[in-house]
Amino acid sequence: MKYTVVLAFSPEDEVYLVQVPAFPEVHTFGETVEEATANAKEAIELAIEMYLEEGRNLPDDPAVIVEVSP
Secondary structure: OOOOOEEEEEOOOOEEEEEOOOOOOOEEEEOOHHHHHHHHHHHHHHHHHHHHHOOOOOOOOOOOOOOOOO
16 A cells, blocks of 8 residues: 655654645554554554554545656
8 A cells, every 4th residue: 555655854853754645544654654654564564554454444545746847
């Protein structure tokens, strides 16, 4: 399965904040892009496990990618 992960650098906290549009309850962070991405993967895996244990359907990825040309 593939899910969109949004990383945003927080200058105030000096970390990359992570959001996962398909799983609004998933929030994590990392000091590097690599760490934030690894933490996101782990958090998504835990969310999937929770959904399945609760008998909930896994969400579709609602993200839309827009390509813009200069």
